[in-house]
Structures are given as structure tokens and as C-alpha cells.
Amino acid sequence: MNTIKGKVTLLSAGPGDIDLLTLRAAKALASADILLLDDLANADIVTLAPHARVIRVGKRGGCKSTPQAFIQRLMQRYAKKGLHVVRVKGGDALLFGRAGEEIAALREAHVPVDIVNGVSSGFAAAAGLGISLTHRDHCQGVTFVTAHMQDHSQPDWAALAATGTTLAIYMGMSRIASLTASLMDTLPSNTPAAVVQNAGSPQEKRLATTLGRLADEAVAAGLGSPAVILVGGAIGEAAEFAARAASAKGFAHAA
Amino acid sequence: MNTIKGKVTLLSAGPGDIDLLTLRAAKALASADILLLDDLANADIVTLAPHARVIRVGKRGGCKSTPQAFIQRLMQRYAKKGLHVVRVKGGDALLFGRAGEEIAALREAHVPVDIVNGVSSGFAAAAGLGISLTHRDHCQGVTFVTAHMQDHSQPDWAALAATGTTLAIYMGMSRIASLTASLMDTLPSNTPAAVVQNAGSPQEKRLATTLGRLADEAVAAGLGSPAVILVGGAIGEAAEFAARAASAKGFAHAA
Structure with a gap:
């Protein structure tokens, strides 16, 4: 039985322009408590998440980056506190974003996950x-x-x-x-x-x-x-x- | 030189739910004068286009449908009248939607075309x-x-x-x-x-x-x-x- 009150939304930020976000993504951002922000996402996205604490977790190929395991722990920790964690990914989260590993780890930890699609x-x-x-x-x-x-x-x-x-x-x-x-x-x-x-x-x-x-x-x-x-x-x-x-x-x- | 004041927006309606439209798509719909609506798009989309005259041009595979040539003529006619024509397509317009042929014909007729991406x-x-x-x-x-x-x-x-x-x-x-x-x-x-x-x-x-x-x-x-x-x-x-x-x-x- 799932007793975790918080959740993680894997949110597709689209290719760049804020107005290529979906309406659903904008709603999820508006209700975010914690925003985990990828390097590839447009930094202006924070303006749509006025209540969120913003944590930058870029992992651009080849550069210094936040380890994946640490990102996983952050998501789980805040979700278990009952918070709505929005993990922002460039493009569509389900294409080349390591979402597969993140979903598997969250599912393993019984953390509810929503996925919001976007434009790759x-x-x-x-x-x-x-x-x-x-x-x-x-x-x-x-x-x-x-x-x-x-x-x-x-x-x-x-x-x-x-x-x-x-x-x-x-x-x-x-x-x-x-x-x-x-x-x-x-x-x-x-x-x-x-x-x-x-x-x-x-x-x-x-x-x-x-x-x-x-x-x-x-x-x-x-x-x-x-x-x-x-x-x-x-x-x-x-x-x-x-x-x-x-x-x-x-x-x-x-x- | 382009003297056509109107334009055609090829608009991706996404897979179904209205809230999977992009913010840009919602803006384009709000300013639409003419809405050409595909069978595969959610019919509720018309609520986002309050000023538009709605024309249904479904072409579901194998069923009776509006001929492509007629759709092309409609788009060009209204754009040449100075109107903003929004051609709605299910999913992303650039995947399996015959957008290629529509873009080519509009370009040939010197009609400006905007493309708004979406979720396939x-x-x-x-x-x-x-x-x-x-x-x-x-x-x-x-x-x-x-x-x-x-x-x-x-x-x-x-x-x-x-x-x-x-x-x-x-x-x-x-x-x-x-x-x-x-x-x-x-x-x-x-x-x-x-x-x-x-x-x-x-x-x-x-x-x-x-x-x-x-x-x-x-x-x-x-x-x-x-x-x-x-x-x-x-x-x-x-x-x-x-x-x-x-x-x-x-x-x-x-x-």
C-alpha cells in the first residue's frame, strides 16, 4: 500500500521556448514545491513555478554534473516529505533523458510518478x-x-x-x-x-x-x-x- | 514579394487531452479566424478558438473524407482574404499528417505558413x-x-x-x-x-x-x-x- 503523500512529476520542458510547454506542464509547474532543473531546459521556466524551491541538477554530456544517484535521492526525499517534486527535462522526458532509470528507481521506492509529455x-x-x-x-x-x-x-x-x-x-x-x-x-x-x-x-x-x-x-x-x-x-x-x-x-x- | 496578409498555422493538437496542447497552440487558436478540424483532433479544441468559423475536414484512413485538394484550396482561399487559418492536426503535425504536401502547396502559392509542434x-x-x-x-x-x-x-x-x-x-x-x-x-x-x-x-x-x-x-x-x-x-x-x-x-x- 502506498503511504507516500508526495509525488514526482517528470516534466518535459520542450525544446526551448517557454510557449512550447504544454498546458499540463504549466499547471504542474504552478503547483510545484521543488523544481529540479536540467541544463537543457530553459531557465525562464522558474517563472511558471512561483512557489517552488529551485535546485539545479544539470548533467550535460562530458561536463561536470550532479551524479544521477544524488538526483534520485533528492526526488525521493522530498516526495516522502509529502512535497510535489517537478523534475524538468529538456525536450520530451521519454526520449534520451534517462527517464527510464528514474522511473524504475521511483517505482522501486513506491514514490508515485506522473509523466508530462512535451515537444522533442x-x-x-x-x-x-x-x-x-x-x-x-x-x-x-x-x-x-x-x-x-x-x-x-x-x-x-x-x-x-x-x-x-x-x-x-x-x-x-x-x-x-x-x-x-x-x-x-x-x-x-x-x-x-x-x-x-x-x-x-x-x-x-x-x-x-x-x-x-x-x-x-x-x-x-x-x-x-x-x-x-x-x-x-x-x-x-x-x-x-x-x-x-x-x-x-x-x-x-x-x- | 509576399503580398498575402493572411496566413496558415499548421497546429499540432497532441494526442487527445486539451491540456496536452502547447501554450503556443492555445495562443494560435485564440487568434484563429478559420479552424480546419481533423477527425483525430479533440473536438473540444473549438472552445479555445472562440472567434473562429469551424470547418470539419476529417480524413480518417479508409473512410469517406474531404479530398486533400479541397482542403488545400480552402486554406489558400481564406489566407488570401487576409484571414488567419488554423489547420488542426492530431499528434504532431510533422509526423504522418501529410503536412509535407500541405506545406509545399502553400509555399507554392506564396501563403505564409507557421508550424506549431505538439505531442505525438x-x-x-x-x-x-x-x-x-x-x-x-x-x-x-x-x-x-x-x-x-x-x-x-x-x-x-x-x-x-x-x-x-x-x-x-x-x-x-x-x-x-x-x-x-x-x-x-x-x-x-x-x-x-x-x-x-x-x-x-x-x-x-x-x-x-x-x-x-x-x-x-x-x-x-x-x-x-x-x-x-x-x-x-x-x-x-x-x-x-x-x-x-x-x-x-x-x-x-x-x-
Whole structure:
């Protein structure tokens, strides 16, 4: 029997702009007693949680960070005191956020957990480019994959490319040259590809080009993390891609 | 030069509950002059658009529906009159919604288009099951795929299964027996699998079992469209799955 009066809400903060939060997320924030805030979430989110004590628990890949076990203990301790703990995560909490481990530990400790969905940055990246992730002339789906694996190995890029789905690659900027090279073992170098940095925020930057040029052009444009790399025929619908292709064609013609 | 004063907002209504709309979506609805409403969107959404004339343009797969060309003409006509047209789509507009074709046609007609992201039903399904789509002990990603292809062919289930990602299959209920059979050419029959019908709405129904039992049990439970089929190791983290596995084990032991 559950005697814990408090609870934990795993709350998806979306890709950046506060107004990409859901109405449900705004309600949960309004009733929060404790706010555990991720690095990737917009810091302005605290304005929606006027009664909450704010604790910052960023864990950006590779940087100094709050250990996961400590975050777990914090959530459980405050929930057991009867408080409403809101654990804020960037994007959607159920994609690449270690929510799986947090839910399992909370369930083990008999702490009630609510999950509030949100907009993942891959969707915001597509909106920025003005494209569908799954234009049906090009593909039948989209694969969200992280390039940053638990055991530091590489995803099976050949298998991913073989699906014919649009690829939305998260946490790939530090290895963009090697991953685009791996994808080109299977996909043609003229496959449309893009990088969207800070998707869905006022700082959003976009680059739409081809898989063969993506790594060099992203470096030249100074693009870095956090960013989503998009690869596949559907990306070719982006207006930027069309403009670039036209201009490249014009240049080749003139040369 | 763009002389069209109106615009079209492609608005993601999320999986069902009104409070899974984003704050941005609520703002766009409040300023809508014309609301084009999809079958899959919650009809209560009209309460957020008090000034809008509502036009219903459902196109549920296989049923009688408003032709796409007519919807396109409606959007363009009203936008050219200087009105704010809000085209509401279930889930996220950029996943399986034919947004690609609509954006292309609007761009061709020089009609400004805004895109407002939302929560796709695959994320809501995972929230209902209380799981991450990408628990890092199990996988490095998730593939959203439609079983309902433009040319009525089947997706390449072997290639999709070979990625090792969680599969979130949309529009698959009418062929659940054949698609689970195809997946079992590659995946073991005890791979965790689930169906979530009406994910993220008060009518949500869930079934968590194994790939080998999924089709029979879904039929026995009377589950139908709209639903998301989830397949992969990460689904085994669902409490329902754990409870079932424990009970099945108990049963086998007692027998």
C-alpha cells in the first residue's frame, strides 16, 4: 500500500521556448514545491513555478554534473516529505533523458510518478526547416537515435540507414564527421541533410545541405551542441535546401 | 514579394487531452479566424478558438473524407482574404499528417505558413505505460513508422527490426497479425510489446504483453484504431508488463 503523500512529476520542458510547454506542464509547474532543473531546459521556466524551491541538477554530456544517484535521492526525499517534486527535462522526458532509470528507481521506492509529455527537439528542428519529418513521397517513418551511447560504441549506422526512414540524430555534433562518413557507406552523398542548433528557441540556427557536405559546412558555420542532425529525402523539402540546390546549380552552370 | 496578409498555422493538437496542447497552440487558436478540424483532433479544441468559423475536414484512413485538394484550396482561399487559418492536426503535425504536401502547396502559392509542434501519440503511449521510449539499457533510439503506406505495400519490417530501436507503429491495428508475424522473422516472440489505444486521452486503453501474443490479445481485448503499437526491450519496463510476466510465471509454476 502506498503511504507516500508526495509525488514526482517528470516534466518535459520542450525544446526551448517557454510557449512550447504544454498546458499540463504549466499547471504542474504552478503547483510545484521543488523544481529540479536540467541544463537543457530553459531557465525562464522558474517563472511558471512561483512557489517552488529551485535546485539545479544539470548533467550535460562530458561536463561536470550532479551524479544521477544524488538526483534520485533528492526526488525521493522530498516526495516522502509529502512535497510535489517537478523534475524538468529538456525536450520530451521519454526520449534520451534517462527517464527510464528514474522511473524504475521511483517505482522501486513506491514514490508515485506522473509523466508530462512535451515537444522533442527533433520535431522543433523540422518545424524550423518548414518540413514534415515523414513526407510520404520520401519515407514511411523517422528514427530518433542518440550518437552518444552508454558504452561509447557507435550506433549501427548501416542498419539505421537501411530502414529508409528519416534519421534524427541527437548528441552527434562532436562526431559529425565520422557519423556522416559512416552513413555514406549506405546512403548517397547527395542525400539531403541538415543541422538545427538550439531548435525551437530564439537562438535557433539552421544549415540545410547534403550528407556529403554536412560535416564541413557545419564546422565552417560554427554550429555546435545542442543540435539535431537530420538526414533523408524528406529533408530535401526544406526551402533552404531548395535555395541552396538552385544556387549550387547556378554556380556550376556559370563555372 | 509576399503580398498575402493572411496566413496558415499548421497546429499540432497532441494526442487527445486539451491540456496536452502547447501554450503556443492555445495562443494560435485564440487568434484563429478559420479552424480546419481533423477527425483525430479533440473536438473540444473549438472552445479555445472562440472567434473562429469551424470547418470539419476529417480524413480518417479508409473512410469517406474531404479530398486533400479541397482542403488545400480552402486554406489558400481564406489566407488570401487576409484571414488567419488554423489547420488542426492530431499528434504532431510533422509526423504522418501529410503536412509535407500541405506545406509545399502553400509555399507554392506564396501563403505564409507557421508550424506549431505538439505531442505525438507515441510519446503519450509511453507516458501511459510509464516507460521511456529509449531506456538506455535496451536501445539507442526509437523509430516511428506508419504501417499504412501510400502504395499499400508493407514497410521493410526486417530492416526496421534490425536497427534494435524501439518501434512505435502507427496505423497498424488493421494488420496487427501480419506485421507482428513479419517482425518475428527477426525478433524473438518474447520481445516486449504493447498496444495503447487513444493514448493521452481519457479513453486510453493499454495492453502490455509479448510480440508473440500481441495480435491475439489485442483482438481479444477489443482494441482498435486509433492506437500505437510499441515493440522492443524498453517496453518491458512497463509495470503492466512486469505484473503480467510475474503472473504468467506464477501460473506456469502452479501448473
